[in-house]
Amino acid sequence: MISLILRTATHFLFTIMLQFSLFLLLRGHNEPGGGFVAGLMAAGGFALYTIAYDVAATRQALRVDPRTLIAVGLAIAAGSGLLSLMKGSPFMTGEWGHLRLPYLERLNIGTPLLFDTGVYLTVIGVTLMIILSLAEE
């Protein structure tokens, strides 16, 4: 079943959902959002894509295998905790750097954001791995 309307709408919605997921991820530390929701949102975009096209097209749009996403995500999450070890602090101590950009308020960048990125990638990978393998049945 190919729906032209769905495909056209997906064309826009897919991009918007991915962008929105990044927005959710980045603002998550200060406003509602965060890696879990953002990851689910991004996976939702791909799920929509799968419904409009098919699994093969989604895999192509995704470019990497969901398994790779899971592995990279876990590695980033665990690795972000390792950074503090180099400073001699216990595993997973938050480390922060502060950027002062023109026209913007002070920007805090720290390992928790990195950790959240790991969560984000893992959640995308997990959700897509489940959905895609089932959809292939």
Place this chain on the structure above:
Amino acid sequence: MSIILTVLSGFIFASAAPFVHRFIKEGIGWIMALLPISLLIYFLTYVPMVAAGEVTIVSYPWIPRLGVTLSFYLDGLSLLFSLLISGIGALVLIYAGSYLKEHPQLGRFNLFILMFMASMLGVVLAGNLLTLFVFWELTSLSSYLLIGFDHERETARSAALQALLVTGGGGLALLAGLVMIGQIGGSFEFSLLLQQGDRLRGDPLYVPIVLLVLLGAFTKSAQVPFHFWLPSAMEAPTPVSAYLHSATMVKAGIYLMARLTPILGGTDTWFYTVSIIGGATMLVTGISALYQNDMKRILAYSTASVLGMLTLLLGLGATATIETAIIYLFAHALYKGALFLVAGAVDHETGRRDIRALGGLRRAMPITAAAAGLAALSMAGIPPLFGYIGKEVLYEAAQKLSGIGSYVTGLLMLASLLLVAVAGMVGLRPFVIGKKGVTHPEAHEAPISLRLGPVVLAGSGLLFGLFPSLAGYWILSPAVAAVLRQPAPLHLSLWHGWNEIVLLSLATTAAGAGLYAARERLLPAAEALKGIARWGPARGYSATLNGMMRLAQAQTRLLQNGRLRIYLMIVATSAVGLAGYTLLHRDGFIGLGIESELRFYEVAIGGVILAAAFLATQTRSRLGAVTALGVVGYGVALIYILYGAPDLAMTQFLIETFMVILFILVFYHLPGLTPFSEWKRRLRDGLLSLAVGTLMFTLAYLASHARFHPPISRFFAETSVPMAHGRNIVNVILVDFRAFDTLGEITVLSVAAFGVYALLKLRLEGKR
């Protein structure tokens, strides 16, 4: 090099052993022996220091919060054992390299035996009770692995299990005893506990402590009634029997009793328990040795007999008996190790271990025969071997005991003459006497690696017999001093002139020789003894084991019958019954707070959720059930929005959407929701479910009103911005304060995803 390395190096070497074996096949034993040889040299460098009375203590923090340290303690007693473990270890490894040459798993064998050596060194070098216990259990474990080395044989497996259960059970008792010692003595360190002897002996828990600790020692050292595992353990390859079940591991119990004598000894409880059990073991197993025919089993029973003798000597607790225990322990390790290795060599060359089928081997195996003869003479206590000195001090110590001296002398004489007979059975008969007509055309002298062990050990017996002060001054005196907690110079010599002791010794030897000669005629009487032995503790062991097996099976049949809903019903009925009973019998509801106001749209949401849930239970349509589930999920999400949880609401909405997709993808393949059960069963389940619901309702209502402690969230709220630079406290908890939990969670999530993947994809590959 520090002491901890002597222990750790064994484990490191052990883990490398299988890989080394993959590349080097020839002369592997000699390579493996490099480690124990270097350890032996290392320990020898300690001899002068320790003989001067110095004690080395090294300590590392292990679990600092619990006050547990990994500490090592080297005094005369530890050193004596360390020398035996590393020295005999080297000989056994060389021996095993040749003995098991054809065995495909020789690498694994070396792994186990090096692991055992390291653990045993850990036991004797441990500086506190907990370190000792850890290594103690490791020796039980490696013993299990070694007895069951030929795991394809059923008898080897059951013997291994028997040894593990008996010594492991004793280990548990020991742990309880050691923890109690630590609690009362205020420390687990030997160095500190040595001052606490009086406090421990005066404590009301003293008797339980002694019994628990002794249970550990008795099981390990094969004392009656736990002795039966040792003969069964002869299923192990002979190098193992020589090393673990004669020279070292079974002496761990003796070591422990000697080590704890200054702390726990000197009371009536200790005296009677230890000496009576020791004496009983000495006689029961000594007599049992007589009617065995398998060389290894004869040696095993006589080992248990000597272990009983050592226990008896430690239990008597006099200065002279403790000296004797240490001296005899040393003598026994030398001659019994040699005899076991000889038995192995004979088995290796002729394929037989039954003494009735062996004879006149001295012509084929002259060197092995000479070593066997020396060891047997030492065992029989004939000068000028070290065993003679052992027997002499034995009688001397017994004579010195006031009051019971003559009884103990009599018992020891009986045990000694049994040893003389056994020495004849394994050390002389297969080589010298033997039955006429038994020939071994196939037998020839064992290779050097199989001869080295017996020759060195039996030769040491001769060397130390001729120069007793060599061992006495440097090694044995410091060991005795460590037990007695005072300098104990030993003056050993081969000849004291004619006195009563020499006459006793001669009489024993003569009587033993007589017993040996009369053995054949006594065997019919032994048949009766065998009948009694069949009702011994070994039978109790197997009855207990079978009983436990049957109990477990019955319990499994009853509780794990494969029907999920029965499990659920059991859980639910117990929960409703127990929690409901508690709820009904409490005195009113504590701290019921104020009910927050109710708004009409909230009632509507609640009503929709409940209605959808009810629909889910009743519908026969798959789509209907999925829709109902979705309604419940979105309804819950609305509640999250209303009560200040936007993060939850967002997540719930998204998850709920995915859930619906998943359900549809899967239900597409499943049949419709047919009701399987008739109305009676549905009614019963409905009532039980209502009970569960009521219980959960009550609990939720009580929990929402009860507050026993102030919430810890204040901490998160106050530190979220200053410390973690985030204004969304929920997210800060997830990625910063409790990030470790989140890491665990996404790991679990990944595992679930890979589980799904494996279930769906691997099947295809299997079909291909």
Place this chain on the structure above:
Amino acid sequence: MEMLLSLVIGGLYAAGFYLMLRRSLAKLIIGLSLLSNATNLLIFTAGGLTRAEPPLVPRGADRPTGPFADPLPQAMILTAIVIGFGVLAFALVLAYRAYQTTGSEDLDAMKETDR
């Protein structure tokens, strides 16, 4: 409101448990899903209810001003929701594979399959 939410929780538990007692594999999983929602709500309610005040620190402040909903149960539930999804997905696929292999979705028919 606590009373209403407790009723919802109790109702969800009852319905979920009833479904889990069925012999049908699909119903078991539907019940599981209801049970996980019920448990999340239970944690949420037990943590104390605060209306419409998300645990967010206002811009410029360094701690929340005024009352705020307890963030800890929320963090726990957030984790539980996502884990619940993973478990449910696994259970669903397991059920599907079990049905494929045994050709039945009657749990009683699967009693002997692992023997």
